[in-house]
Amino acid sequence: MSTILSSSEIKELRRDFPILNQKVYGHPLVYLDNAATTQKPSQVLEVLDNYYKGFNANVHRGVHHLSQVATDAYEEARKTVADYIDAGEDHEVIFTRGTTEGINLVASCFGKAFLKPGDSVVITAMEHHSNIVPWQMICEEKGATLKVIPFDENGVLQLDKLDSLLDDSVRILAFTYVSNSLATVNPVKEIIAAAHNKNIPVLLDAAQAVQHMAVSVRELDVDFMVFSGHKIYGPTGIGILYGKREWLDKLPPYQGGGDMIKTVTLEKTIYNELPFKFEAGTPDIAGAIGLAAALKYVNSIGLGRIHDTEAALMDYAMEQLQKVDQLRMIGQAKNRSGAISFLLGSAHPFDTGELLDKQGIAVRTGHHCCQPVMDIFGIPGTVRASFAFYNTAGEIDALVAGLQRAARILL
Structure with a gap:
């Protein structure tokens, strides 16, 4: 069949x-511009409409009925995402504004915690600007070096150079699953394993992958992964950062504000637990619920x-x-x-x-x-x-x- x-x-x-x-x-x-953004099915548009017409309220903050309904829908959306990418725990899923913010979050927080002068970060020559510029910025700030895996005339990564690039100075490897400009599907599992053999964590840009193929973060054993809702039939302005709990616990918060705190005094703040530690302020509640609807739609087709x-x-x-x-x-x-x-x-x-x-x-x-x-x-x-x-x-x-x-x- x-x-x-x-x-x-x-x-x-x-x-x-x-x-x-x-x-x-x-x-x-x-x-034929789906790599830039996909169109949205009525099933997603109806969910967005229903949220604003039926239970629009802020989440995590209210004891009233609408807030409870909105919170339940928002957290159920997190579970839907976790299931879609085969995350081990729901709180390893962080809602962001998109792939770009997810990469900026990791680059900024990882850089603050782990980068120092003389260290290096490895990317590939086929990266989208969103996986180049944030690393350039944090490397410049920390006195680190950005190293690049080249590709050949066919747009295939030259992995024979990977081992020498992953030297003792490398603190993280960040690369794309599928090139948005060349359409190359990289040998993700092989690259991640090579980095892990040298105890180097990996960030994977899956913005051009999750809508085309099944992606299991546990099977890949990736440390961080990012993607955007609007490229998988969901709304704009919503995205996902997946991170292994052990890494998310080590990183400092990206932004300060409401919901990412446990207690605040004028002298000191104690940060909230995962995932809220990285979700300061009122989130894109409708976007999260709409993204969940898009993932369910994709699953309904297979x-x-x-x-x-x-x-x-x-x-x-x-x-x-x-x-x-x-x-x-x-x-x-x-x-x-x-x-x-x-x-x-x-x-x-x-x-x-x-x-x-x-x-x-x-x-x-x-x-x-x-x-x-x-x-x-x-x-x-x-x-x-x-x-x-x-x-x-x-x-x-x-x-x-x-x-x-x-x-x-x-x-």
């Missing part, structure tokens, strides 16, 4: 996404079926794009997921993107917050088509036809 969603199943699932049923410049919308459906769509897209003259792929890793980056001859990616937009085709153009990647390839940016389970072969055909029209104009 095939695990790939049938065309009739995809057609039915697309009904859950009202935004997909519209025209842009007179053409049916072809939404991550295995989503993965296989998207893999088949990727194979079809790679095959059909060969029909476009002068199209050059950027990133040729065999193990890839979610996206295809390319250039159309000598045309600037912005020009290609604008001509596709006029045909109702939404893609991403630019450096994708990965300027170092573009510098390595010596290009200003790429056109990126990125996929979700609701995309169809017909939309790939529309992309190919759109690129062929663009080529006739630009080349």
Whole structure:
């Protein structure tokens, strides 16, 4: 029995996404910018609406009915996330504003606690800016060094250099599961094990992974992991930091304020227990509940079926794009997921993107917050088509036809 969603199943699932049923410049919308943000199903939109209409209240602070209902829903959302990523304990799940804040939290708190002059942090050359800049900032502040694992011409990490990079000065390794610009799926378990063999903790950026494949933090044995709700059919402004309890207990708080305290006097503050120690102030309650609804929606389809459906769509897209003259792929890793980056001859990616937009085709153009990647390839940016389970072969055909029209104009 095939695990790939049938065309009739995809057609039915697309009904859950009202935004997909519209025209842009007179053409049916072809939404191929899912790596930037995914669209939201009605099941998530209804949960957000129900929260604000039915039990809007602050959490953890009130004894009245609405506060109790909101608190229960918020903490149930935490449990849903923990189950989704196979966390051992619910309080290892911290709600953040997104992947970027999660990385900044770890970089800041870990740096304050453990980095000193002469130490180093290791990242890869394919990281999103959100997993470069925070580490640059804390390294500069602490007098530490940032070291980089390079990748080859296909966009594959050069892991033969990993052992020498992970020397005695390294305090933490931070890297991406799936490259947002190259679509490379990195050998995560192997890299984590190599770091742990030298007692080096690992932060994993899973922003481009959790919507495409099953991710178990316990199976990977990762110390920290981050992702964003809006990339997995949930709301914007909500994200997740997973951390092993032993590490979260060691780190100082990221921000001070309400809910992250146990007691406060004018002389001293005693911080709250996990997870509240890292959740200062009123959280995005609706966002957390909406994210939980999105994860339940994904589970209702099945991550295995989503993965296989998207893999088949990727194979079809790679095959059909060969029909476009002068199209050059950027990133040729065999193990890839979610996206295809390319250039159309000598045309600037912005020009290609604008001509596709006029045909109702939404893609991403630019450096994708990965300027170092573009510098390595010596290009200003790429056109990126990125996929979700609701995309169809017909939309790939529309992309190919759109690129062929663009080529006739630009080349």
